[in-house]
Amino acid sequence: MALITWNESLSVKISSFDDQHIKLIEMINDFYDNIKIRANDDNISTLISGMKRYAIMHFDIEEKYMVKYNYPDYHEHKKEHDLFISKVKELESKFNQGKLIVSFEITSFLKDWLKAHIMGTDKKYTEFFIKNGVK
Numbered sequence: 001m002a003l004i005t006w007n008e009s010l011s012v013k014i015s016s017f018d019d020q021h022i023k024l025i026e027m028i029n030d031f032y033d034n035i036k037i038r039a040n041d042d043n044i045s046t047l048i049s050g051m052k053r054y055a056i057m058h059f060d061i062e063e064k065y066m067v068k069y070n071y072p073d074y075h076e077h078k079k080e081h082d083l084f085i086s087k088v089k090e091l092e093s094k095f096n097q098g099k100l101i102v103s104f105e106i107t108s109f110l111k112d113w114l115k116a117h118i119m120g121t122d123k124k125y126t127e128f129f130i131k132n133g134v135k
């Protein structure tokens with residue numbers, strides 16, 4: 001069973017962002033599935049770096065629109081993104097140095113963070129972005 005399933009309750013009503021959130025959710029599920037089967041370290045490492053790169057790209061797009069339209073909560077929002085990326089970077093470097101075994105606690109953290117961020121923080125931009133024509 002997937003760790004996290006996208007459904008309407010996670011929709012931010014901006015289709016490009018929903019698509020990117022779905023992709024991130026897929027990556028977290030993939031990561032989780034590979035932990036479950038105790039995949040080899042190279043696979044896990046590739047998945048961590050893929051997830052990191054995709055999250056950076058996605059956050060960047062959200063932030064560019066926030067800057068472009070002067071989103072009032074930009075700084076607060078960006079802080080959450082930055083914190084997440086720094087956690088993933090830390091996870092990546094500890095794992096690659098053999099200092100960390102990826103646990104379900106870590107996959108749960110990723111899942112819980114993303115869910116809470118989408119539902120609590122991203123959803124706040126829905127009306128603002130729609131008003132500015134972001135799709």
Ligand SMILES: [Fe+2]
Nearest residue numbers: 062117121122
């Ligand atoms: Fe966000």
